[in-house]
Amino acid sequence: MQYLPQNISIELPCKPFVLSGQKIDGLDLHLYFEPVESLVCPECGDKAVIHARAASRRPLQAVAVAPYRRTFWHVANRRGWCPHCGFTFTEAIPFQFLGRHVTLDLAKKICDEMDESSATIRATAKRLSISEDLVRRVHSDFLDMVIARVPEPQGVKSIAVDEFSILKGQKYATMIISLEPRQVLYICEGRTEENVDPFFSIYSKEFYEGIECVAMDQNHTYASQFKEKLPHVTIVSDRFHMSSNYTKDVVDKVRLRVARSYKERGDNEGYKLFKQSKYRLFTPRLADPSQAESEQELQGQLQLQKLLGMNEDINSVVLMFEQLRALYEITDEDVMREQWESWLQMAEQSSVPELVKFAQKKRRYTDQIVAHAKYPVTSAVIEGMFNVVKVQKRAAFGYRNFEYFFKRIQYVFIPGLLKERIKRDIWKNCSQYLLDPLYHAKCG
Ligand SMILES: [Zn+2]
Incomplete structure (x- = not known):
């Protein structure tokens, strides 16, 4: 049986660029893209003058095209100047995920994989053939976007505050949650009054006024803080x-x-x-x-x-x-x-x-x-959440910077429906750039 060359047809989500070349390097596939449309000023919409073509930039990693292990997109975008309004700019790459060297479709794939509360950076990096650092940065950016879109919880009457140890008791973190709906309101490194202070200014006046009670251990230093900042709130020793x-x-x-x-x-x-x-x-x-x-x-x-x-x-x-x-x-x-x-x-x-x-x-x-x-409130709820935290601790292991770890905890406890809505909203704008399942048309 004789094999004929194969024709592979793939819809590349690369608008408004077009594929101009390709190179195979071992298991890596490099694709080269160039702009075709005239350059338009993002400020006023007038036709702009091209004053430079970006030289070989660091490529974006994209979802791998089989049978290659990795696929890189080299995008030659342009720098422009607008004669009409005088604006100078670099042409946007709409399929790039924020400022990261990764395409939107790969970023979405990373975040989908990391959505499992037990997912680890290492396993995801390995599965997708990406560096661990890139997985962490992309996922961290995504968590920021999600958390920023979470609206202030409504009708919160009871909250709970507690501390937990990280790094085998060498360091502590403080978590403040609302009991109904169960959601993380605030999380930080440390357990001093200064550490907790920002909590009292991140929500609206109405939010704080609506709180009736806070459950905590008597030993915490937080009590005096609550008495001072929210004197109307009853402290409950749980x-x-x-x-x-x-x-x-x-x-x-x-x-x-x-x-x-x-x-x-x-x-x-x-x-x-x-x-x-x-x-x-x-x-x-x-x-x-x-x-x-x-x-x-x-x-x-x-x-x-x-x-x-x-x-x-x-x-x-x-x-x-x-x-x-x-x-x-x-x-x-x-x-x-x-x-x-x-x-x-x-x-x-x-x-x-x-x-x-x-x-x-x-x-x-x-x-x-x-x-x-x-107020028969209990912080047993927090205990249950800590068990999830323990899984997160393992998954975030290796990072001395706890910000990412805290973001993951916050993300885990965003109510399911709300989270789905926010995720749809985040990826919505890139749907036109997302890859459909690859279609390989074989000949012969
Ligand atoms: Zn302009």
């Missing part, structure tokens, strides 16, 4: 942080103290029992262990009962934890204040030093804690 403070500062410390005391007495079995029971003590206790739904749960409950029976301090702090959790179910502010006050008194009068200290520390946050009855 359940999630309260529980984690209690387990860390009370339950765990008492457990380790008790474990040590067993060791000092030479009771190795007792020591091991408490040393290894960290999570056992955090699990809610059933009124009757026989209610357990599985053998495993039953064993867990029996062991919990045993631990509580072995040490009075452990028994007290676990009991007080149950009551603390119950407090957060109250929806009447007066009842909550009364119950919280009696909880504090019980804690302060207990013989457990860790519990006394905890109560003394928390007493001054009474208003924030009681506010939960009126």
